[in-house]
Amino acid sequence: MSASFASALAGARDAAAAQHYPQGALYVMATPIGNLGDISLRALHVMQIADALACEDTRHTQALLRAYGIDKANWIAVHQHNEAEAAQAVVERLQQGQRVVYASDAGTPAVSDPGARLVAAVREAGRPVVPLPGASSVTAALSVAGAVAEEASFVFAGFLPAKAGEREDAVAALAAEPRVVVLMEAPHRIDSAARALAALGGRHLTVARELTKQFEEVATLECAALPAWLQADPQRSRGEFVLVLHAQPLARAADEGTRVLAVLLQELPVKSAVKLAAEITGAPRNELYEAALRIKGGKAPPP
Incomplete structure (x- = not known):
């Protein structure tokens, strides 16, 4: 256990143990998107009482548990390549009365991450699904973008298409979208995405890079300036990105x-x-x- 997190489990028990946690339920757990301190006390408690942990990458989630001194033996891998099949294994455990926690690699599951098929299969089987809310790169970026004012709304568009033609078509559609749009992008595609989004000209965009991590960076600029902003510092093309396209004037x-x-x-x-x-x-x-x-x-x- 990390010394800095040694008191967290006791705090989790004191803060969350009094709540009822039904057996035979799937617990959909948000995990930190970078800073391990962003795990919730309730998530820590439920991980301790869970009968099994389902996760996108067992190595990734084990690192989180080790930091907090939680030891679990029952693991189920549930990722984009086996989600439909693995969901049945989870359902079988729930039917036996077990508590199963599901976590994707970072943030809230089923939001541009695996989890939606698992949840659908569990609900179809008549078993309860309990959210354990927490970190989300989408809401974190929106909170510092200043783009969603009262009476405004936003849409979550996820990743732009990988193919150049389809990506340009998607950006053309964004030009006609008056609302705030939240996009996500990976480091190996951010330069291509930036060139495509530059076509939106003077429309404002907030770039949130490496949120909650040591080299976190947030900047608001015009879409046309995004390629130059990235090229001004080689470090800016590294890390995971959330892009908040501001509303039309x-x-x-x-x-x-x-x-x-x-x-x-x-x-x-x-x-x-x-x-x-x-x-x-x-x-x-x-x-x-x-x-x-x-x-x-x-x-x-x-x-």
Whole structure:
């Protein structure tokens, strides 16, 4: 056990042991994305009382357990190449009344990581699934980007396609997306992704690199400047990336909203057209309503 973490298990027991932890349940556990101190006390406690640990890479998860002095003998490998088959082994253990914890390599499982098929199989078998929330690179990046204000929304797009043509098509689609978009990228593809995203010009992007680790770096710049920013320091192309594409400027969203609204009004009542145009473009609904009245010649919708 790491000396700096020696008191963590006692703290976990004091903080979390009083809660009920049903048997025959799958516990989906978030793990640190870099800093081992980001594990939750409840996760530490559940790992101690679990009958088996399922994980993406047993070596990776064992390192986490060793740091906190937790010793487990029952391991199940569940990764992208065997998830469907391994899920049945997990279900069998749950049907025997065992508590099984699942962790991907880092962060929250089933978010651009394996886990979704496992959870679906467990639910289909009628067994409970319990979340153990914690570290997530997606929400960590959003929290320091300053991109999601009140009444705004974001979408999680994951990794851009690996093939150049498909990647360019994906970026072209992002150009028409008015909301905040969260992307992830690996170090060996970040330069290609940067060149593709540069096509978005002056739209702002927050780059979050090596979150929670020693060389963590967060910067906000225009998409067109991303390739040069990476090339300015060779270290910047290393590590895991989360990219937060900021929302379209309101004026552009409003213009796009009016254009979409005009098309919808040809087929739909005002209220329905306004609702759909707001959802599609992110433009404010009250402004779209006023635009709809202008398009309709000032006539209010029927009751």
